[in-house]
Amino acid sequence: MKTFTYNAQPSRxxxxxxxxxxxxxxxxxxxxxxxxxxxxxxVAEPATEVARALGDLLVARFDGAAMHTPTQVTxxxxxxxxxxxxxxxxxxxxxxxxxxxxxxxxRAGYDQxxxxxxxxxxxxxxxxxxxxxxxxxxxxxxxxxxxxVVYDVDLTVGLPPAITLTSAIxxxxxxxxxxxxxxxxxxxxxxxLEAIRGITQGLPKVMADPSDLDGRGExxxxxxxxxxxxxxxxxxxxxxxxxxxxGGFDLPHSQMHTVILPYAMAYNAPAAQDVxxxxxxxMRVPDAAAGVHDLVASLGGPTSLAELGFTVDDIPxxxxxxxxxxYPNPRSVTVDGISALLAxxxxxxxxxxGNAFPRAELDRMSRAVVASxxxxxxxxxxxxxxxxxxxxxxxxxxNDLTTAEWEFAIDFLTRTGQVCSDVRQEFILLSDTLGISxxxxxxxxxxxREQTPSAVLGPFYxxxxxxxxxxxxLAEGLPxxxxxxxxxxxxxxxxxxxxxxxxxxxxxxxxxxxxxxPDLDGPVLRGQFRTDADGRLRFWTILPCEYPIPDDxxxxxxLDGVGRHPFRAPHVHFMxxxxxxxxxxxxxxxxxxxxxxxxxxxxxKHNLIVDMPEHRGPTPDGRVVDGAWRRLDFTFRIAxxx
Numbered sequence: 001m002k003t004f005t006y007n008a009q010p011s012r013x014x015x016x017x018x019x020x021x022x023x024x025x026x027x028x029x030x031x032x033x034x035x036x037x038x039x040x041x042x043v044a045e046p047a048t049e050v051a052r053a054l055g056d057l058l059v060a061r062f063d064g065a066a067m068h069t070p071t072q073v074t075x076x077x078x079x080x081x082x083x084x085x086x087x088x089x090x091x092x093x094x095x096x097x098x099x100x101x102x103x104x105x106x107r108a109g110y111d112q113x114x115x116x117x118x119x120x121x122x123x124x125x126x127x128x129x130x131x132x133x134x135x136x137x138x139x140x141x142x143x144x145x146x147x148x149v150v151y152d153v154d155l156t157v158g159l160p161p162a163i164t165l166t167s168a169i170x171x172x173x174x175x176x177x178x179x180x181x182x183x184x185x186x187x188x189x190x191x192x193l194e195a196i197r198g199i200t201q202g203l204p205k206v207m208a209d210p211s212d213l214d215g216r217g218e219x220x221x222x223x224x225x226x227x228x229x230x231x232x233x234x235x236x237x238x239x240x241x242x243x244x245x246x247g248g249f250d251l252p253h254s255q256m257h258t259v260i261l262p263y264a265m266a267y268n269a270p271a272a273q274d275v276x277x278x279x280x281x282x283m284r285v286p287d288a289a290a291g292v293h294d295l296v297a298s299l300g301g302p303t304s305l306a307e308l309g310f311t312v313d314d315i316p317x318x319x320x321x322x323x324x325x326x327y328p329n330p331r332s333v334t335v336d337g338i339s340a341l342l343a344x345x346x347x348x349x350x351x352x353x354g355n356a357f358p359r360a361e362l363d364r365m366s367r368a369v370v371a372s373x374x375x376x377x378x379x380x381x382x383x384x385x386x387x388x389x390x391x392x393x394x395x396x397x398x399n400d401l402t403t404a405e406w407e408f409a410i411d412f413l414t415r416t417g418q419v420c421s422d423v424r425q426e427f428i429l430l431s432d433t434l435g436i437s438x439x440x441x442x443x444x445x446x447x448x449r450e451q452t453p454s455a456v457l458g459p460f461y462x463x464x465x466x467x468x469x470x471x472x473x474l475a476e477g478l479p480x481x482x483x484x485x486x487x488x489x490x491x492x493x494x495x496x497x498x499x500x501x502x503x504x505x506x507x508x509x510x511x512x513x514x515x516x517x518p519d520l521d522g523p524v525l526r527g528q529f530r531t532d533a534d535g536r537l538r539f540w541t542i543l544p545c546e547y548p549i550p551d552d553x554x555x556x557x558x559l560d561g562v563g564r565h566p567f568r569a570p571h572v573h574f575m576x577x578x579x580x581x582x583x584x585x586x587x588x589x590x591x592x593x594x595x596x597x598x599x600x601x602x603x604x605k606h607n608l609i610v611d612m613p614e615h616r617g618p619t620p621d622g623r624v625v626d627g628a629w630r631r632l633d634f635t636f637r638i639a640x641x642x
Contacts, residue, residue: 010145011124011145011146011147011148011149012026012147012148012149013124013148013149013151013224014026014148014149014150014151015151015220015221015224016151016152016153017152017153017154017213017217018152018154019150019151019152020046020049020050020053020092020115020150020152020154020155021049021053022053022150023050023053023054023090023113023115023150024053024054024055024057026113026148026150027054027057027088027090027113028057029148030088030111030113030147030148032057032087032088032111033057033087033088034057034059034084034085034086034087034088035054035057035058035059035060035086035088035089035090036059036060036061036062036077036080036081036084036086036088036089036090036104036110037050037051037054037058037060037061037062037089037090037091037092038061038062038065038077038089038090038091038092038093038097038100038101038104039061039062039063039065039091039092039093039097040063040064040065040066040093040094040096040097041063042093043092043093043094043097043117044063045158046092046093046115046117046155046158047061047063047092047093049155050090050092050115054090059084059085059086060080060081060083060084060086062076062077062080062081062100064076064077065077065091065093065096065097065099065100066096066100067096067246067250067252067253068096068099068129068130068131068136068246068247068250068253069096069099069100069102069103069128069129069130069131070130070131070132071103071130071131071132073100074100074103074104074107074130077100077103077104078104078107078108081104081108081110082108086110087110087111088110088111088112088113089101089104089105089110089111089112089113090112090113090114090115091112091113091114091115092115092117092155093116093117093118094116094117094118094120094163094167094254095118095120095122095167095170095253095254096253098114098116098120098122098123098146099122099128099129099130101114101146102128102144102146103128103130105143105144105146106128106139106141106143106144109143111147112146112147112148113146113147113148113149113150114146114148114149114150115149115150115151115152115155116149116151116220116223117155117156117159118156118159118163118164118167118223118254119156119164119167119168119170119171119199119219119220119222119223120167120170120171120223120227120254121170121171121174121223121224121225121226121227121228121230122227122230123146123149123227124145124146124149124224124227124228124230124231125144125145125227125230125231126140126141126142126143126144126145126231127139127140127144127230127231128140128141128144129243129246131246131247134247134248134250135247135248135321136243136244136246136247136248137243137247138243145231149224151220151221151224153213153216153217153220154213156216156219156220157210157211157213157216159210161207161210161300162300162301163254164203164206164207164210164219165203165207165258165296165299165300165301166252166254166255166257166258166301166302167223167254168199168202168203168219168222168223169199169203169254169257169258169261169292169295169296169301170253170254170257170258171195171199171222171223171226171227172195172196172199172222172226172261172292173226173238173239173242173257173260173261173264174192174195174226174227174229174230174235175191175192175193175195175196175199175222175225175226175229176192176196176238176261176265176279176292177230177235177236177238177239177264178191178192178226178229178230178232178233178235179192179193179272179275179278179279180236180268180272180275180330181233181234181235181236181328182233182234182328183232183233183234184233185232185233187232188228188229188232188233191225191226191228191229192225192226192229193278193279193282194222194225194282195222195223195225195226195229196222196279196282196283197222197282197283198218198219198221198222198225199219199222199223199226200282200283200284200295201218202215202216202218202219202222203215203219203295203299204295204298204299204360205218206219207299207300234327234328236264236268236327236328236329236330237264237267237268237322237327237329237331237333237338238257238260238261238264238265240322240327240329240333241260241264241318241322241338241341241342242256242257242260244318244321244322245260245305245310245318245322247321248317248318248321249309249310249314249318251305251308251309251310252308255302255307255308256305256308258296258301258302259302259303259304259305259307259308259345259348260305260345261292262289262290262292262293262296262351263289263341263342263344263345263351264341265279265288265289265292265351266289266290266341266344266351266352267331267337267341268329268330268331269288269289270331271330271331272330272331275330276288276289279291280398281398283295284359284394284397284398285357285359286357286398286399286400287351287352287357289351289352290350290351290352290354290356290357291357291359293350293351293356294350294356294357294359295359297350297356298356298359298360303348304345304346304347304348305342305345305346305348306346306347306348307348310342310346311346312343312346315339315342315343315346316339318338318342319335319338319339319342320335322338323335323338357400359397362393362397365393366389366390366393369389369393370386370389370390373385373386373389412554412558415553415554416430416553416554416555419553419554423462423515423516424459424515424516424550425459426459426550426553426554426555428457428458428459429459429549429550429553429555429601430554430555430558432456432458432459432549432600432601432602432603433549433555433558433559433564433600433601435601435602437456437457437601437603438455438456438601438602438603441454441455441456441585448582448639450492450637450639451492451582451584451637451638451639452584452586452607452608452636452637452638453586453605453607453608454584454585454586455571455585455586455587455603455605455608456585456587456601456603457575457585458573458587458601458603459549459550460505460507460513460515460516461503461505461573461575462505462515462523462526465503465504465505465523465526465527465528466522466523466526466527466528467527467528467529468527468528468529468539469529470529470530470532470536470537470538470539471538471539471540471621472527472539472540473539473540473541474504474506474524474525474526474527474539474540474541475524475525475540475541475542476524478508478509478524478525478542479508479509479542480508480509480542480543480545481509481542481543481628481629481630482540482541482542482543482625482629482630483540483541483542483543483612483629483630483631483632484538484539484540484619484620484621484629484630484631484632485537485538485539485540485541485572485631485632486536486538486620486631486632486633487502487536487537487538487574487632487633487634487635487636488531488534488535488536488634488635488636489502489531489535489536489537489576489578489635489636489638490535490635490636490637490638491581491637491638491639491640492637492638492639494637496531496533496534496535496536497531497535497578497581497638498531498532498533498534498535499530499531499578499579500530500531500535500576500577500578500581500638501528501529501530501576501577501578502528502529502530502531502537502574502575502576503527503528503529503573503574503575503576504526504527504528504529504539504541504572504573504574505525505526505527505572505573506525506526506541506542506544506571506572506573507525507544507545507547508524508525508542509542509545510545510547511545511546511547511548512547513525513526514526516550525541525542527539538620538621540623541572543570543590543612543630544570544571544572544589544590544593545570546567546568546569546570546593546594546595547567547568547570548565548566548567548568548600549566549567549568549600549601551566559600564600565595565598565600566600567594567595567598567599567600568595568599568600568601568603569589569593569594569595569596569599569603569604570589570590570593570594571587571588571589571593571603571604572587572588572632573585573586573587574586574587574588574636576636576638578638580640580641581638581639581640581641582638582639582640582641582642583638584636584638586608586636587603587608588608588610588632588634589604589608589609589610590609590610590611590612590630591609591610591611591612592612596609610632610634612630612631612632613630613631614628614629614630615628615629615630615631616628616629
């Protein structure tokens with residue numbers, strides 16, 4: 001169990017389409033009336049719309065927000081704010097404008113309303129990064145956190161594709177690093193994984209159709225979640241390295257984050273394997289770092305620092321800056337390690353090598369197969385087939401299945417079918433040993449709580465067992481510990497059910513069923529009874545013994561390959577049918593039997609484990625037994641048909 005502390009960030013969030021038109025209401029809600037509008041030259045149109053919405057509340061406008069929040073730009077904006085006696089700042093734009101707003105707030109205490117037009121996510125964090133004399137430093141304070149964030153999906157529609165991609169990956173970086181931060185907790189973990197999922201799914205939609213508002217909404221929401229992660233926990237090597245590169249080399253912010261992220265992930269992967277596994281799962285790729293690289297490359301984004309003007313000759317200085325101060329990170333941060341990371345990033349080589357994982361092509365194939373069932377008339381059949389295809393395809397892709405592995409699987413299934421016969425059902429055995437039979441049994445019978453628990457049918461049931469009278473001996477002289485069985489069949493309320501049909505079958509003391517013994521003349525340890533007027537039946541048999549399921553076929557090879565034993569816990573099978581009632585298929589297990597906790601087909605249920613105590617001397621029907629004998633008493637309750 002992990003110990004953690006979580007502090008929720010108190011910013012007010014307004015999310016939707018056209019929400020920027022409510023900016024005046026948000027300013028008034030804060031009790032403010034004199035607004036400085038902050039923006040950059042690349043978002044002039046959205047800023048003009050916001051200015052119009054502010055109306056008389058707008059007293060000044062500053063259009064000079066710059067990347068990495070240079071302190072000299074902050075001083076210029078602060079001078080304008082003081083000159084106009086503002087009491088609130090409203091920012092429209094990306095991370096640069098948000099950073100400027102935070103810098104003003106921490107210096108002069110202004111309330112902030114942030115309207116992001118990119119997917120940076122920094123708008124919901126109490127973190128400020130500023131650059132002075134080529135060095136970027138960060139600080140965190142409650143005064144930095146904006147009071148209100150207004151997310152307007154409409155304002156992101158005009159975002160150029162290149163910025164759409166890089167700002168979304170910048171947001172993903174917050175989520176990735178939150179998962180392995182020392183302060184990671186269940187809340188931020190879920191936010192981070194949902195953010196990564198949303199960016200992975202939403203980004204290709206928006207890049208294919210920039211006017212897709214649903215895709216835009218998915219991305220903007222993911223950015224919000226990513227930023228919330230950044231606000232709650234510390235960041236690691238990715239962000240520290242990007243701050244060093246941004247401040248020391250003036251590299252473009254979101255493009256730099258986009259390039260560095262997969263290499264930072266690959267660097268940390270050996271020390272954060274579980275985190276990378278979870279990221280790969282939500283991205284639906286075999287490897288997380290390579291998956292991010294492939295996503296960026298497939299959408300035409302930057303994948304090397306060389307594209308941004310950073311060269312191999314810059315590596316020593318960058319590595320020194322990035323390792324100048326210690327900070328938490330899953331893997332130790334060293335000059336040599338960071339130098340190797342940067343060398344890979346300059347080259348733009350795919351983490352782990354190999355070709356890009358064809359996620360988009362695989363998804364197109366899955367959609368085509370699912371669509372092929374569109375004409376299925378039976379709704380249940382349509383649901384089962386489409387869900388089967390989706391899950392099977394997901395198994396193939398998430399495990400990066402090879403042709404050799406799939407051919408082995410086909411051969412295994414073929415051999416499984418070839419073993420099947422009238423007296424052996426290898427496919428049932430396969431279903432049993434994989435727990436599927438018990439899962440289906442639980443689902444089928446879990447709705448009837450008042451009924452005796454059911455159990456799997458097993459592969460050795462034979463239709464039409466011989467009719468046997470009450471009091472008979474199913475063992476017919478076979479060796480084993482004699483056992484007297486006295487059972488009743490009733491309604492759930494205890495009312496006896498006369499004339500119920502009860503099929504019984506079990507193995508001999510060596511673990512074989514009669515159908516496995518060709519030298520036997522006719523069935524043994526198998527029969528069909530009818531309950532008497534009191535709903536009872538009685539018979540002799542032998543104490544069941546543990547036995548191995550048939551392991552000379554494909555299923556046995558599978559168990560051996562995964563290091564599992566083939567033994568079933570001792571049991572007697574019962575199949576009970578009565579007019580107007582649900583059929584019950586179940587098994588009873590002696591409480592002193594072996595393998596009760598490791599039954600090879602997962603068929604043991606607690607309420608089916610019963611005492612079969614040892615006795616000596618007189619028997620219930622007067623039969624003479626030399627030595628010990630066992631007794632089984634049990635009442636089966638079967639439910640009326642729905």
